[in-house]
Amino acid sequence: MYPASNLTAPRPMMNPDGAPSSSDWSLAPSKVHLNHGSYGSVPRAAQEYQLELKARMEANPCTWFMGQYNAVAAARTDVAAFLGVEAQDVALVQNASAGISAVYNSLALAPGSEIVMTNHAYGAVLHGAYRVARKHGGRVRVAEVPLDADAVTATSLVMAEVSDRTALIVVDQITSATARAFPVEAIAEAASAMDVPVLVDGAHAPGIVELPVPSFDGFWVGNLHKFACAPRGTAALVARGERAGTLTPLIDSWGFPHSFPENFDHVGTQDVTSWMAARKSFDTISERYGWETFRTYATALCDYGESLISTAFADLTGQDHTVEVGMPVGPMRLLRLPEGLATTHEDSHNVRAFISEELDIESAVTTFNGEGFLRLSAHLYNSPKDFEIFAGIAVPELVRLARSL
Numbered sequence: 001m002y003p004a005s006n007l008t009a010p011r012p013m014m015n016p017d018g019a020p021s022s023s024d025w026s027l028a029p030s031k032v033h034l035n036h037g038s039y040g041s042v043p044r045a046a047q048e049y050q051l052e053l054k055a056r057m058e059a060n061p062c063t064w065f066m067g068q069y070n071a072v073a074a075a076r077t078d079v080a081a082f083l084g085v086e087a088q089d090v091a092l093v094q095n096a097s098a099g100i101s102a103v104y105n106s107l108a109l110a111p112g113s114e115i116v117m118t119n120h121a122y123g124a125v126l127h128g129a130y131r132v133a134r135k136h137g138g139r140v141r142v143a144e145v146p147l148d149a150d151a152v153t154a155t156s157l158v159m160a161e162v163s164d165r166t167a168l169i170v171v172d173q174i175t176s177a178t179a180r181a182f183p184v185e186a187i188a189e190a191a192s193a194m195d196v197p198v199l200v201d202g203a204h205a206p207g208i209v210e211l212p213v214p215s216f217d218g219f220w221v222g223n224l225h226k227f228a229c230a231p232r233g234t235a236a237l238v239a240r241g242e243r244a245g246t247l248t249p250l251i252d253s254w255g256f257p258h259s260f261p262e263n264f265d266h267v268g269t270q271d272v273t274s275w276m277a278a279r280k281s282f283d284t285i286s287e288r289y290g291w292e293t294f295r296t297y298a299t300a301l302c303d304y305g306e307s308l309i310s311t312a313f314a315d316l317t318g319q320d321h322t323v324e325v326g327m328p329v330g331p332m333r334l335l336r337l338p339e340g341l342a343t344t345h346e347d348s349h350n351v352r353a354f355i356s357e358e359l360d361i362e363s364a365v366t367t368f369n370g371e372g373f374l375r376l377s378a379h380l381y382n383s384p385k386d387f388e389i390f391a392g393i394a395v396p397e398l399v400r401l402a403r404s405l
């Protein structure tokens with residue numbers, strides 16, 4: 001018997017053939033999968049289509065690679081339509097990290113320049129900023145934004161770090177460790193008044209936010225291989241305005257005579273069938289379920305899971321495990337772990353590995369300001385049972401682990 005929630009469980013999602021939605025994915029049934037937020041999962045239809053493309057590539061690599069440039073341009077148009085942006089404003093890249101590195105590399109930083117980030121930034125993105133700042137004798141300024149800061153507070157804390165030395169503001173649309181949104185439109189507007197460029201790290205946004213790219217003349221990067229379910233290695237870099245012209249791809253190839261985004265369409269001899277199969281993922285979700293159905297269902301599942309798991313923790317610890325997050329997100333949530341667990345980045349990896357290896361549950365464990373959190377996420381293939389198993393099996397084990405420290 002699993003712990004109870006105050007909320008009624010949503011009805012498990014079925015596909016149009018009347019089978020559980022999970023049968024449209026190929027996730028191993030030996031594990032519970034509650035971490036779409038980290039790596040995403042690709043519907044079978046898109047996996048199969050990508051395999052077909054790979055077979056065509058291997059049947060005649062010469063023809064394939066000679067025609068690849070046109071196929072990439074077509075894939076870019078499909079991605080632009082999904083994101084609701086002009087194809088001329090978007091380039092395809094392997095992942096959010098690649099898009100962000102391309103923006104970092106495009107900066108003409110004068111000595112003493114500063115990059116403004118927040119304490120919620122993704123670790124690798126922050127380290128990339130340190131690399132660029134070091135190279136140019138500049139520095140990174142980190143705005144300390146409390147977990148529960150609302151949009152107005154978050155905007156003013158970020159803008160308080162901006163000065164005439166600021167070369168770039170990097171802000172997350174949806175944060176990784178803390179599963180909260182940031183007011184990217186308001187920050188972009190305030191930055192534009194000071195003529196400071198903004199890079200929005202929208203790694204998690206496509207699929208969660210219907211039209212994720214803010215209407216601004218800046219840089220935006222989003223992963224299509226997370227909530228949008230595209231095959232791995234598919235992300236978009238959107239750039240508008242005159243700064244778009246400063247962007248060059250990470251790989252120098254035959255796109256060099258072109259400007260953004262065509263220069264990014266040439267990636268040398270590289271398998272980019274994931275880009276070409278991305279539309280199959282978008283269409284599979286929209287035709288079999290609908291993107292709005294995904295958002296509503298995943299939000300309802302997370303509401304249920306959050307209530308169930310926080311109650312299960314509280315019953316054992318007597319503490320409140322809910323977290324007041326400013327600007328919460330539908331399909332991703334944060335819960336406080338029992339005291340002492342995952343208080344460092346390394347510990348959070350160990351706790352996650354314990355839950356995966358010993359309990360057969362894939363989950364996300366994060367650390368923020370020296371406190372450990374459980375980050376929940378849900379997609380169409382999840383069902384209330386997944387959260388019930390976490391509450392019934394992982395919660396008592398995590399409480400036991402914390403007591404043993």
Ligand SMILES: Cc1ncc(COP(=O)(O)O)c(C=O)c1O
Pocket residue numbers: 037038095096097098122125172174175176201203204223
């Ligand atoms: C906020 C954020 N930015 C960037 C990334 C990097 O994404 P990728 O590893 O696909 O490059 C992630 C990955 O989870 C992320 O959560």
